[in-house]
Amino acid sequence: MEPEKYQKGMKVLRTMGDPDGKMVAESLKTIEELAPGLSVSVVEFCYGDIYSRDGLDLKSREIASISALAVVGSKPQLMDHIFTGMVTGLTKREIQEILVQITVFAGFPAALNALQTAREAFELWDANAAGKQE
Incomplete structure (x- = not known):
């Protein structure tokens, strides 16, 4: 693991709507249980290398991600990126x-x-927002 690249990726993930890191930690734990070592690659490559590049803001990257995930039919990841898309302003x-x-x-x-x-x-997003207001 490259600590600098990993930390860079984690910073991007926190920027995308998980400031305390709880949701990310849960997702990474699940990935790690299914395929040991893959969670490090996800953080370092996807977020440390790709999402952190100059040239597109996070909102634009989410537009591309939502489009691609919709095309390939990846429902769980599409759901995640719809949420992060809304966090980034969509x-x-x-x-x-x-x-x-x-x-x-x-x-x-x-x-x-x-x-x-x-x-x-959207229904989960609205339910979560309603729960935070209570």
Whole structure:
């Protein structure tokens, strides 16, 4: 593990809506249980190398991530990136339009499945927001 790259990746993850690191720690623990060592690669490569690059802000990176995940049909990761997209400033309407846009390149099944996932993510987002207000 490269401590500097790992720390850089963790900083990006905290910036993306997990300032205390609890959600990230839980996700990384799950990855580590399934495939020892992979969590380090996720943090270092995905977030330390790619997400931390200059040229795009985190909101733009989330637009690209949501699009790609919707196309490949990766529901759990799509759900995660819809949440982080909203943390980085995307609105529900913008996310819906991103998913409508993919019909042109990926077809209706991919877009409709992704829109269903978005609905579930929005419901969880709203429920979480309501819980924080209580």
